[in-house]
Amino acid sequence: MLFKKHSSHQLYLAILAVTLSSIQSVAFANQDWNCRQVNDQWDCSASVSATALLDKKPTANAKQPRNRPFIATKKAPTSAPASSSKKFTPVRNKVIAKAPSATAPPDHSSQASSHPITAPVIDQHLAALKKALNSTSNNHPSITSETTAKADSLSNKTDYTANQLKSSAGDKQPLILANNAQSPSYSTEVEQTDIDYKSLDWYPYTASENSQKVCKGRYISPTIGDDSAADTPPDLQAIFITADQSATEIGKSSTLTGNVDLQQGNRSLHSPLAKLDQETGAFSLEDGVTFRQTGMLIVASKAEGNINEEETRLYDAKYVIHEKHIRGDADVIIRRSKNVLDIEKGSYTFCPPGENAWKISADKINLDLVSGFGRADNARLVIFGNSVLYLPFFYFPIDDRRQSGFLYPSIKFRSGDSSIAIPYYFNIATNMDDTLTTSLFSDGNILLENEFRYLDENSLNVLSTGFASQKTTLDKRRWVLGLNHTGRYDRITTVVDYTEVSDDDYFSDFDTKLNIDEGDNDHLNQSAKIIYQADTWKSSILLQKYQTIDSTKKKPYQRLPEIRLTGTLPDNYQHYNFNHRSVFTRFDRDQTGLTGRDLTVGDRLILNPSITGEYRNSWGYIKPAVKFWHANYHLSDQPSNISSNQSVTVPILEIDSGLFFDRDMSFQGKSYTQTLEPRLYALYVPYKDQSDLPDFDTSELTFTYNSLFRDNRFSGDDRFGDAQQVSLGLTSRVISDQGREIISASVGHAFYFSDREVRIDPSDAPIKDNSSDFATSIIWRPNIRVRALFDAAFDAGTFNNSEMTLDLKYEEDQNHVIGVRHRFTRDIRKQTTLSYLWPINERWSSLGLVQYDWKTNDTVDIAAGLEYQSCCWKTRVVFRQELESNNKRDNSIALQFVLKGLGGIGKSPTTELRNKIKGYEKREYYNAND
Structure with a gap:
């Protein structure tokens, strides 16, 4: 039988709400959130509270409501109203029944009706509604007496046509009644209704925000639900449903049409059409489905499932994880539990909507919100529409937690040689991890390097080891050992810095991935120190020696030991x-x-x-x-x-x-x-x-x-x-x-x-x-x-310059940096270094370095590079020419390709230039967080 809005079908909507209560975070409500600019900032939260929307009475001058209102629901109270003598006690999947508010209904005279609307009919069905509520209240003391009292206020305010209303026998759940209160219009400074990809919560930066950001927008997750209920377990939070109209065949099926909205806590669902088979428990949402929970959005063409099972399927879907700047699409998204999503024939990318420079496509992608990790099977790395790498399986993090698994490989090409390094990360414990890197060289050599880290409340410890197996010289074992320790135990501090290699050429032959101190490239430090700090004095014991890896250099003295005592x-x-x-x-x-x-x-x-x-x-x-x-x-x-x-x-x-x-x-x-x-x-x-x-x-x-x-x-x-x-x-x-x-x-x-x-x-x-x-x-x-530093010494008799250091730096921001450094020591040194970082436009930037020796009239170091950067990828190419100690020039070209959110291919060509190009490291930090 057919019911009109605000009629007795509300009880069946309540039944549907209860039956859908097991569906946790299936989909988000596709309401028009109407994000707007307020004081040059985006605001995506409703400016009118749900309570105000329900309780506000229309006025003569009230503006017409929008066609697609904000959610207009009222949270179930956590306690009974003051006028009630009964106390409300939350129970799992049980919510307090709430009658519709006394808001005047909109005009539905244009809707078809099979029965005339008369006062006797209104009175008849109000009595039936009150009877049903009283019957439910007798079975559930948690329902307050105010519930039926509010039903009395519906006379002359509710429009429905029905001959009778029957409560299904054996109904054990308290009911939440549908309420489709209209949202009154309200003014905003700037209404944004024509934003590209608004449906994916993508909003452009405002004019007052940083115009030099590579990404011209960002994802904004709207506020969902009532923050005051954030500490309430989801299963104890009420479900609220609104719909324009419904058609119900008692005992068989229910159909909700027109702006069907469901909300529970910080999860919401919207669809134009919802169907429920009362016999089997099967449900379907059609003609477009939007599912939201805090930090996540899924938009699909339809969804289906069963209220008796946890599994829900969303078809032809797109998803967004706001904070991680991640989005993707899928033929099917299967929600097997509230914390696990399976994606079939789907993709994963860091790129903004409308830009698909790269993505991971896979037959199956599993996102486990409990472990914070994802897995892709039969994965393909697709760059500019071309598959460039196939992986039978691929692990990746979906939050900031550490996970065991393969890290992104790095590839290096050099004249006559190339290599690929594949690291595997072991997340042993919260304070302990290990990284094993296997490097394969084109000449058949293999390098294994391992870095173990251990942290406790008193110390940080890093053990680094490496072993190289050379195909051409199997009898020559090449290795590296590094140990770094810093500890603090009340008044005692301990420090260990130890590095040793098998031969002088280890670091020049192998591009080590270990985080160890190579010293001054001539002498490797091997020291251990213990310090005791008292109130007015301090003592320390140092053991220090060096391994000299340049045979032309004089070996330094060892301190075995050095004991210090200072005090006042x-x-x-x-x-x-x-x-x-x-x-x-x-x-x-x-x-x-x-x-x-x-x-x-x-x-x-x-x-x-x-x-x-x-x-x-x-x-x-x-x-x-x-x-x-x-x-x-x-x-x-x-x-x-x-x-x-x-x-x-x-x-x-x-x-x-x-x-x-x-x-x-x-x-x-x-x-x-x-x-x-x-x-x-x-x-x-x-x-x-x-x-x-x-x-x-x-x-x-x-x-x-x-x-x-x-x-x-x-x-x-x-x-x-x-x-x-x-x-x-x-x-x-x-x-x-x-x-x-x-x-x-x-x-x-x-x-x-x-x-x-x-x-x-x-x-x-x-x-x-x-x-x-x-x-x-x-x-x-x-x-x-601008900062300028000038230190100089001038001869007292002739005023000729004997020592000088001039250091100039201009830094407009992290992308506009110019540096000049000139050092002069009479009869010893006279060198000038020029460096710059400067954008050509919003995507292209350049860097340069020239170090010139005026005594030899020759360049010591030259570097020139170009960089292109978009919101989801960047690439660099750097040409460098260095003058080596044997007066030969080393020419190199380095290329790096970085997929933001995934990793980079190739070692950064500017890693070794960071100390020479002013502002480079600061720029890298800002760009990494852009």
């Missing part, structure tokens, strides 16, 4: 600090090929106590200090004319002082503060003969502005320079009202009152200059885009 007395003195540093080191080395003083090994003890005072106020400071440096050696293998026992003690007296002046100033209408900071530093270190001392770890520091105020012109602990000097410095800063330093400029000069006789090499003559070079340091930041 408790702060019981207002202006004075008492500090102490002592270091014992045993130096050893491989003496092969060494002669003379280079053969010397032995023990060294350094004692360095000091007393430092400090008097400071707002206008200046003065810091006097008295220090001692004592060195004691016990040597072996030293030249015959040098005693095995050496000892020297050097006293140090210094006074550091400064004044602070400032004034307000303005420039181009802006206010600034300018400071003037003169500084006076006096140092007295008497000469002590150190010509017989070995040189284990000492070098002379580069002369800069800061070196004017150091007490020792040497690094390390084998020399302490004699000095009778006074250094003068002057610094001026300009600071904005916001506290940003615009410019800082310093100039300094030192006067020497005696020759400086202590040298590293005893054969070198004393330094007899009466004064130092002029040292300058300027840092200029006119705005947030």
Whole structure:
């Protein structure tokens, strides 16, 4: 029999709601969400609450409702209304029955009706409805007395035609009644009704958002349901259904037509047509189905299933996972449970709607929301419509959780050689994993590399191993071993950094995938250190040696061991600090090929106590200090004319002082503060003969502005320079009202009152200059885009430049970067490096690098590259020419192709350029998160 809207068919809609309650997250409601721009931001949530939509009474001036309203449902209460004496208790799959609201019905005079609408008929069926509700209420105390009270209010407000209404015997479920309240219209700043791919929740960026983003839009997941019910288990949440009309044959079938909407918690379903076979429990949704749950959307032509089974099928479907920027399509999507989707003849891609640069197509794709992993069988990688790779099975993550399985391979091509590396990841535990990489080379060689990581509450540990089997030299085993450890146990810190290889050419022959420290490419560090930190002192023990992989280099000293103790007395003195540093080191080395003083090994003890005072106020400071440096050696293998026992003690007296002046100033209408900071530093270190001392770890520091105020012109602990000097410095800063330093400029000069006789090499003559070079340091930041650094030293007599570093950087954003660096040291080095990153247009960008040596009039390094990037893929090609140590040029062309969301083919051609091209690493980070 046929019923009209708001008639007694509502009870049958309620029955359908209960029978569909087992269908969890089958499909989303295809309502017109009408995302709109509000204050230049997208808003996809309803601006009128469900309660307001149900309870708001029409007014004379009310606007006509839209043809496709927002969801107009009212959540089942979590407790009985105040007027009810009965308490509501949620139970699994049981929801409170709710009568329709008293909202005036829309005009349905145009709809066909088989019966005239008369007041007696209305009264007759209202009584039947109340009787059915009372009958249900007797079986279910959770239904409140207000339910039947609301039915009384329907007189003269409900339009229906029916002769009678019967409640099916044995109905055990509380009922939720359908309600198709119309949504009143409301104004929006910008209605977006003509957006491409809106049906897939794809929305373009607004004008105020970053116009330089490669992706011109993003997926927006609308708000579904009531956030207040987010903590309620899905099975305990009410199901709400609305429909324009229905046709029901009691005991056989029910048909809902026109804007059929179902919602439970954060899941919703929409279809123009829904059918239910009451005898078998089979249901079908036709003429277009939309299924939503938070973060996911499925759009299909139809869906079918059975209320007695969990399996549901959606045909000719498209799906979107919003947060992961993932979409795909399928002939059939099978929902076997609320957390598992099987996709037949489907695809998977990161590309936005309308752009299909790449996708994974497979006969079967399984998405397991519990494990967070997907599997594709008989998978094909399709690039620009062409299948380029076949995989019998393929695993991929669908969330951020780690999973065991194959990672994306990398392919490398080089002159006369090529290789493919296939990594497999083992997710052993939440704090433990392992990656095994198999590399196959075109010449038949095989390289196995393994990286094991272990993390606990006190330490991070990485064990790296590699083994190479060479077809042409089976008798030569080549391997690498790396161990990195950092631990903190209360006051104790432990550090291990160990790398060892089988031969000098391992790193040059194999492009290792291990995350190990290759040192300075000449010496591999092998060290272990333990540190104890107390309140006022610290001690440490270091064991350190090196493996030298360049036979032309001199092997460094080993420290086996080095014991340090530093500390200060408790702060019981207002202006004075008492500090102490002592270091014992045993130096050893491989003496092969060494002669003379280079053969010397032995023990060294350094004692360095000091007393430092400090008097400071707002206008200046003065810091006097008295220090001692004592060195004691016990040597072996030293030249015959040098005693095995050496000892020297050097006293140090210094006074550091400064004044602070400032004034307000303005420039181009802006206010600034300018400071003037003169500084006076006096140092007295008497000469002590150190010509017989070995040189284990000492070098002379580069002369800069800061070196004017150091007490020792040497690094390390084998020399302490004699000095009778006074250094003068002057610094001026300009600071904005916001506290940003615009410019800082310093100039300094030192006067020497005696020759400086202590040298590293005893054969070198004393330094007899009466004064130092002029040292300058300027840092200029006119705005947030530009930074300039200038450090230089000028001869005091001729003002010729002796040392200079100039570093300029312009960074408009992560894609617009220009860098210039020039370094000069008289008689040693004069090099300039230019680098840039600059887009040609929104898709194309370029990079370049030139390093030129002015002393040899030759280029040291040249790189030029182009990059193309879209929303779902990018490619780079870089040409590079390097000057090697043997003065031969190494030319290479590197190509990388990256499928966003899937991985890259080929090693990044700019990995080795990151330290030379300013801003590159920052750009990579931003682009990876675009």
